[in-house]
Amino acid sequence: MRVLIVIPARYGSSRLPGKPLLDILGKPMIEHVYRKASLSALAHDVVVATDDARIFDTVANFGGKAVMTPLNCASGTDRLIEVAKKSSADVFINVQGDEPLIRPQDIDLVINAFLTDDSVQVATLCAPIDDLTARDTNVVKVVLRHNRDALYFSRCAIPCNRDKSENPPKFKHIGLYGYRKDALLQFQHLPSSPLEDCEKLEQLRYLQAGISIKVLETSSAFPGVDTLEDLKQVRAIISGTSRDLPRSLAEIKLVITDVDGVFTDGLLHYGENGEELKSFNARDGLGMKMLNSAGIPVSVLSGRDCPALRKRLQDLKIDKHLLGTLCKREGCEILAATHGVSLSDTAFIGDDVIDLPAFASCGFSFAVGDAVDSIKQNATCVLSTNGGRGAFREAAELILAAKGLLDNLNTAQGIEKILTSATQ
Incomplete structure (x- = not known):
């Protein structure tokens, strides 16, 4: 079973234009992500999927592999699909291009789900969070079935502890995905999902179509880069000058x-x-x-x-x-x-x-x-x-x-x- 890690990367970001090329200790962000992904023990190869020549050239300059995808790709998943159409790999791992702190062992946690269970079609990660973080609508939460498949994803605080009688564990969804090739190619042909449109979470398209998503639990979430403050924090963590998470x-x-x-x-x-x-x-x-x-x-x-x-x-x-x-x-x-x-x-x-x-x-x-x-x-x-x-x-x-x-x-x-x- 061949496993390919794909890192979708686009230049146009509403909050941080040119985000994949932002400098972190002398290297562009995309290089940090690429080198972390390359440390996976179970993946066979890593490639960056982009629609911008500047990102393509940057990856080539540090010795990485990159492919150009069409300009009309609406999401990172669409870029993965374009790669999958021309690839002989069996499993594709979507690693976000703005997460330079991603842990190789977390990537392997997702890959291992496919190696050990033939029924797994789509897999992702979650990490436990406190009640305060669960209230943050910028954080996507997931609730699980008994078999650890996803029951639902939401930006709202789920589950809601109405009577305050019990406090079930709460989990943050970490946007690292794995797909078998057939499940990935099927995504673009699935019927439109009102839940996806409402929550702006594309994984709900799978759930509403009846396709299960296996959720693997990791110890903690790694901060990504969405804002300048995030960038400062990641720079400090990588340099070893700070291990602080966002203020509590x-x-x-x-x-x-x-x-x-x-x-x-x-x-x-x-x-x-x-x-x-x-x-x-x-x-x-x-x-x-x-x-x-x-x-x-x-x-x-x-x-x-x-x-x-x-x-x-x-x-x-x-x-x-x-x-x-x-x-x-x-x-x-x-x-x-x-x-x-x-x-x-x-x-x-x-x-x-x-x-x-x-x-x-x-x-x-x-x-x-x-x-x-x-x-x-x-x-x-x-x-x-x-x-x-x-x-x-x-x-x-x-x-x-x-x-x-x-x-x-x-x-x-x-x-x-x-x-x-x-x-x-």
Whole structure:
């Protein structure tokens, strides 16, 4: 059985144009991926599939193999199919061209599934994740059958622990695929999948057509490169100067929240005399006190100012705030400096495009459940609760749980300590 590793690579990336050729310690990214893939003990060959002469020439210059594929290939899978049509290999492994930290042993884990089980037609990888990561809509999750075949893939947090009675393991899907040749060539002829169109996950086309996907579990996910921050992290890891994964909730030392659409439901009410009225959720207020009791200060940053808001902050004893401030980036810098905290250790909670500068400047960002799409796409974590309906409380509990402090506060003694400090 011949196994061919194919690395699809395109030049045009919306966020990082020319991504395969970006420099990592003196070598283009595609070379790092190629050399890692070449360390597989079970694959017979490695080839880069590209539609760009610059990538083709770069691969040839470092001694690798590359083939040109048509410009109209819509995805990496389409490039694999073009290679498979002209190849005598039996199994094809799709290794993403933006994952220079891929582990050869993970590639071999997938290949071995085909060598040991003739029934496997498609295989991929997963890795265990925590509840916070499961909430991130940028992370694709997978749930499994008893036989370890994929039951479903989703960007949503699956499975949903509705009654909080049990907490089944959660898995991140790692986009490394293996295909038998017939299954790969069949892909482009499968009927259109509404699930694929909805989730924007092409593997759902197989599932909806009744074709099983075997899922192999590895110890942890390796970070890929989608943004400049990812690139910096990968460079640091490869150079040996850093082994840090992306920042976690456990490191948060300050929480800054927007008001309208987060701390309130975003509706504006005016009294008979034109005074601005606001509706606040008591659960969010208690969430603020829980954070403060755990030594995590809360500040408020809002483009609006009114007596109702000031009275609410006074009741909650939130004395460090900036109201009537439209520049969210500068506001975050001021509040972080006031608390003596780094922006990288600060979380911001927002709901609309005006909060994007705050998301960009803070180390962690929450989008409320009914935030606009552009905010959700740029958030570290998307909350399940809407603004003004307990979203802040949800964020507070996630932070406290990550720090191992939530159980201590959810006791009679803990809540008494909180309630004696301020009104709810």
